[in-house]
Amino acid sequence: MKMFSKLQTLMATVLVTTMSVSLVSGVVSPTKVFASSVSGPDDPREVEQFADEFFNQSEIKNNMAGASFVVVKGDKVLFKKGYGYADVEKKIPVDPDRTVFRVASVSKVITATAVMQLAEQGKIDLNKDVSAYMGGARIPNKTGTPLTMKHLLTNSTGFDFGDTSDGSTTDLKREVPLKKFVMDNLPNVIRKPGEFYRYDNLGFDIQGYVVEQVAGKPFGEYVQERIFKPLGMENSDFRLTSIVKELAVPYNIIGQPIPTYAMVPTELPDGGMLSTGSDMAKFMIAHLNKGKLGNETIMEEETAAEMHRPHLSVHPKLNNMALGFEYANQQNYNGQYVIEKAGDLQGYHTGMWLIPEEKVGVFVTVNKDYEIRIPLIKAFMDHYYPKNEQKKGVFELAKQELTKFEGTYSDLRNRMWTTRIRAEGGKLIVKDSLGEHVLYEVEPLLFQDEQGSKAAFKLNDHGDVRAFYYELKSDSWAEKMPEPQRYQDVENDHPYASYIYHLRQIGVFADMEGDNRFSPEQQITKGEFVGWFIKWSGIAPSKHKPIYTDLSGNKYAREIQSAYELGLLKASADGKFYPNEPLTRQEAASIVWRMAFGYLHAEPKKAKLSGRTDAWALEGVHFVVAKGLYGPEVVKGRDGSLDYKSEQLMVRKEAAALLSRFADQLF
Template identity: 30%
Template sequence: MRRSPSRRRFLAGTGAACTAALAGPPVSPSDASPSTATNEQLGSDVERRLDEAVEASLAEHDVPGASVAVVSDGSPPLAKGYGVADRETEAPVDPEETAFRIGSVSKPVVATALMDRIERDEIDPDADVSRRLDVPIDASEDEPVTLTDLVTHRGGFESTNRGMWIPDEDDLRPLESYLRNDPQKRVRAPGRIGSYANFGYALAGQVLAAHADEPFHRAIDESLLRPAGMADSSFRQPLPDSMAEAHATGYGSTGTYRDGEFPLLGLRPAGSMSATASDMGRFLELQLNGGELDGEQVLEPGAIDAMHERWATHHDRLPGMAFGLIEKSHGDVRTLWHNGATLSFYSHLVLVPEYDFGLFVSFNAPAGSAAATDVVDELLDEVLPAPETASLTPDGPPARADEIAGTYRSVQRSHTWHDRATSALNAATIDVRFDEDGALVTEQGAATERWVEIEPLVFERTDGSRRIAFGEEGGEVRYLFHGGSPTALARVDGLDRLSVHGVLAVGTVLGAMLALVGWPAAALYRWLRRDGDSGFPGWRTAVTGDVVRAKLLAAGSFSVLFASVVSIVVHFLATPLMVLSDPPATFQLLFVGTGLGAAGTIATTGVAGYSWTSERWDPFERIQYALVAGSLLAGCWLLWYWNLLLPPGVT
């Protein structure tokens, strides 16, 4: 029996980098001709537009193949394959047999299974999940993490690559092992600020597994995939042999993956599902038909309606989150969507319940991101009424313009893992300022947009197509919320500014140059200018002097630090997936060098202080040495900030 939605469901939270596809021959129109899985036809205009859009996108973006499913106006699902599953064999994409890796589109599949159990009163979405799971969760009794928080990306967890990409199946551990032994830190209170988190969804999937008392892949299979007749879909890793052999080849910058031998996911519920177009058509039908398939009620009545409700939003004037799906407005029409990117596949699912329309597209190359955008936009333009445009003009600057202006960075970042630098550099960053006419201007890369305030802290784009809002914390404007994104952006202040880190990095390099180049060059110059002074000391005498030994200590510390950092970077470039997800012992041993460099830095700092009390140091040498010691401290602080001073997981 369906429960009444809790207050938290509606008020919780009020207030995602793809690599390029490998180069290859463009797909010709003949290669892209579709293979169809059913004789029933959609409306001819929709299918014609679909064929044109997919074929054009494959050619334009140099993607080998596509797997597509569409449901419209109550018609049976239409599943189609385009292009080739493998460029070498030129095997066509078969919508009935060729599975594609759907990445994070797995998440709404997991959410559907969970909602069915919620509607059966078997799982409470607002209960503390730590009481259901035998894994440590960084939470407190006063601020418990709930299933609602996890599914709406409001668990408060950091976002790292820990436990994500596992290149070798022999290294793959059970899901519960990653959750228990490699937990990710909670960096903010749950239920308030959204931040897309794969770890949170892995916990949500483990709730389903714990309820069924089975491994996750069996639990999702028995609770949803099998009842829904999705026999050619699986979360298993490695895939069953029959699916692996028919699986589309994935093309990405990290390699070409055939027969299902792509990197596996430790956090399985976050994105390990592979599925055919035919099976995804059944999933679309399940979502648009109230949980009914082939005349049978597969899901608990009311489960789909409850899932499609809004469960969280950062602001009432912005789109938010359904249960496992993201809201987005197409004009006045509400759509629900989710995408999924892996190292060699890209997928996108969109539902329009009001128009009984659903679309799933998947491409076997990361460049499918652009291709999917083209296809989804084309189809929505065909099915939905054109959004009304507006022309908004500002009426002077907002009263809190000075508080709003600044730089905002996505909170979807690593905090304690050694991928903190890569996550910060890839995080969406938006600069906010105001024009003289009072319009708010956002700049993200080369994109510039203008916005007009429609109510305090809420802005609408000048063409009326989208809205953003700002959120407060402690009475100060701290957050920027984008409608249609579960992830907030936070104001960047103080030592978190990348410009500050740039200045410190430059200072570190200059200090290193002084110690490693300047001091030896000065010593050599003095030796060449000694004018035959036979009393010039040999090296054994020279290194016994306090000043020379101190300089050797500082130079040695710099040398060890730089050598260690270079080795860490080289190891990362050689084995990026392993280093980011489950760093081997060879990588962790490299941090012995950074530890020795840090110890040398502490000693250098102590000598710098001593130099000001010793008569053997002249004032110029003291100043030089203090600058070098300061640059060493700056370098160590930078390494500490980016979690590169100590071995992974040690904070």
């Protein structure tokens, strides 16, 4: 899952490239119960009845813009149909044969297929150091373990960052070569490759660059020649060509159209593909039929089988990655073996599920920031492959047996996603942005919650807990964090201590210099707040020339540029940012709101405010107050109103409270 910019992949994708539950606002939870069919999809008319009933539910029909839905079985398209509108204003209906959507990170399986074609030809060794295919470029790696193409294919690179800030542009004429993008964003390997799972957009862009280097032609040209043309995918491309005429208009969560945008780089291997439902049906059929569609073969049977089997798992019974495909919604598989890929961009959200043993594929894509994929696949699986109710035994263990799992876990992809685990009454209590959950052990290191979602722990060679994975946040493992060092000037009973130490523990300001003082009452500067915010998000600091002219020598210059590229900051009339100026509380609230609305698809909120707030900051202050993203400095008045003290300068303890509470209440 690559979003509008890559942060959106990062976040909505929080975020939901992965979506084991929907993590974006606007999720639909249909109450419609569909009669089950134990034979799987077979009759096109019956499949149409299922699809019509699902998409015609009032909650979906009244909130969705448009969708293209496809089901294939064997070597045939069993069903394809458009629902709603490609252009709401012009009332242009979705046509699965003609309407083009951005399929976002579903692009990754096309990129992975290209890599596997070259591996099949002996031109790429999946277990060889990837530097052999990088045209002289080197990815810094001091772990002692070579980074291989297989690590890239399984999201186990060990990179310091997998998401960058420069992901899209409204300048449709801008041309950014893939080579330049990769060279500008070369990561560092900081963890042993193959040891940790973390969704990695940059890793797939590097795969596309390797395809260019090995094939001796641009990535997009290679894919056209070796995948799209053989399969007859005439309305698919990795760049905005003439097919833009049929591109569905994207809409945000409140139904506003989003201007047409291009990707950066122009041919983006991790998320830039445009396609139709009919074209994606052909791709699914080829994968399900041993690499063949009719008389065309895009890969050998053994290659397809290799792509579809598990290659990375947190536990033998809880898989994470095949090659390019994921296992993100396993709690909805009902015992079937399913591989999948989801994708998210601004205004476009796509899901693809393959059931290789049944030769069944399902594809859906929509053109509004409104989440229907999880309810759809759940309804589909419950209808065609009902769950065989075989309850596994669960065990309540003595607290001392569970103590080793207690602690704070920081997500390896999204630092703001914090999981806190404690042992209680023979079970584990997990608290994260989605609330509290109870985990029961079903076998060593494998747990299951009250809804059937699984979780597992990974140990290191010494038997200590190394990582945690939970299906409800399925794009990354989380790393167990040591207790944070204490500041001299922040006692444990300080009213802001929990917020300050939360952020220090997850590395937002773990590298502070000086005499180990936090200075909680000190005013925070604009630069420092943005620096904290980007570290909190997990986005890579930008390597581009700063847009603002007054950042030379500033320690947060790269983070400020990232925030600008993500749309969290605006250009100024004089071209300056004034990073050393103090930050007002309403300025901080506005940055948070831009993140929430632009990347988490949060809807505007209203709070009962008192005191003065500038008009330009009202949406942000309303959101922050309504969500309770503040510390003890904000108190409720007798009439129930809250004065956010918008025009006051923010101090460091208040900034810590804002980010800490935002992390704990992302959704």
